[in-house]
Amino acid sequence: MKQIPVYHVDAFTSTPFTGNPAGVVPDAGALTEEEMQNIARELNLSETAFLLPPQHPEADLKVRFFTPTSEIGFCGHATVGSAWVLATDYGWLEKAERLVLETNIGLVPVEWQTTDGRLTDVVMTQVTPKVRDAEVSAADVARWVGVQESDLDTRYPIRLGHTGNWHLLVPVKTRAAIDAAQPMLSELEAINRRQEAVTTHLFTLESKGGDYDLYTRDFGPAVGIPEDPVTGSANGALAGYLVLEGVLDNATEHRLTFAQGDAMRRPGRLQISISSSPDGAVIRVGGAAVPTLKGMLTLP
Known part of the structure; x- marks a missing residue:
């Protein structure tokens, strides 16, 4: 039996139990694709984000997104939720002003917005529309x-x-x-x-x-x-x-x-x-x- 940290994060809100809930698995490097899909099905949220070591040289982390039934290329609210967890619980807010996430649809830069040193918003630049x-x-x-x-x-x-x-x-x-x-x-x-x-x-x-x-x-x-x-x-x-x-x-x-x-x-x-x-x-x-x-x- 093995254990991994997992988060439930409400995104696009600052009030619990509103916005869009996402699962976030910050340390998914050892998981198989089948395990990721099973975890997403178990959490039963619209999307769960899994953070892994990057493969692209310009990326800080790789992220994969799964619904309860399938993998999708990109998810906005799970990106916000993941970046929030990284900033607040994994020290990224002190490490850098932004990070670059490698996704299945390309690189997605994410920036922090703060007030008096407190994180207020996460902003992602999406791919060209x-x-x-x-x-x-x-x-x-x-x-x-x-x-x-x-x-x-x-x-x-x-x-x-x-x-x-x-x-x-x-x-x-x-x-x-x-x-x-x-x-x-x-x-x-x-x-x-x-x-x-x-x-x-x-x-x-x-x-x-x-x-x-x-x-x-x-x-x-x-x-x-x-x-x-x-x-x-x-x-x-x-x-x-x-x-x-x-x-x-x-x-x-x-x-x-x-x-x-x-x-x-x-x-x-x-x-x-x-x-x-x-x-x-x-x-x-x-x-x-x-x-x-x-x-x-x-x-x-």
């Missing part, structure tokens, strides 16, 4: 996500967006319509698998004076997650979509607050900046985290 046609009808999408076709916001196109994973991005007129959505999960699973997408992501630019600029909701049955509370990768892809589709001016720097999780009673907030570079839009996604459980996991 891209979009492609979803090749689906508005009527079908409305039926799959469980809203009326008239609820869709036709000012903006339905697209697949990517900053690490592909996500089906669906514009909706109002938060009320998003909150009332009753998705057909089996249908979404089939279309996302066909599109090689991880989730379907509903969004609205209606804020009505709230503490956010965009409101979202995310469904991922194709990777064993009926609904994910607060998604760093999907909202990063959405931020890229906003400039690539001309919703926002790509020559201007934008700082936005995205809200998600309210419909699941796990509200979270993401701080997202969008800037330009010679290589394309730069998407930086940040937020706080709070560990709620730390212990030892026993393996056979």
Whole structure:
């Protein structure tokens, strides 16, 4: 029998039992892929991050992400949770101003933000965004996500967006319509698998004076997650979509607050900046985290 440390971390929040919970295994170098999948299934969180020695010469650590059913290329909230644990329990906040994580989709730099020496936020720079046609009808999408076709916001196109994973991005007129959505999960699973997408992501630019600029909701049955509370990768892809589709001016720097999780009673907030570079839009996604459980996991 062997034991390894494991954490349960709520990401994109500073309040326990809100935001998106992730598993974090900080010392996974001796684990097999089968053991990682079994641990992710045992923890039964949307994603669990496993930290290993890096293979890339520019990386500080390698991280692999598993849902209860499969490995995925990238996970935003588990990245935030992992970086928070590394900073607070493994001394990285004193070692360096940032670290570089090697993931299956490339290198992801992560920076710390502090106030009076206290960690307040973790900010990751996601890979360069891209979009492609979803090749689906508005009527079908409305039926799959469980809203009326008239609820869709036709000012903006339905697209697949990517900053690490592909996500089906669906514009909706109002938060009320998003909150009332009753998705057909089996249908979404089939279309996302066909599109090689991880989730379907509903969004609205209606804020009505709230503490956010965009409101979202995310469904991922194709990777064993009926609904994910607060998604760093999907909202990063959405931020890229906003400039690539001309919703926002790509020559201007934008700082936005995205809200998600309210419909699941796990509200979270993401701080997202969008800037330009010679290589394309730069998407930086940040937020706080709070560990709620730390212990030892026993393996056979």
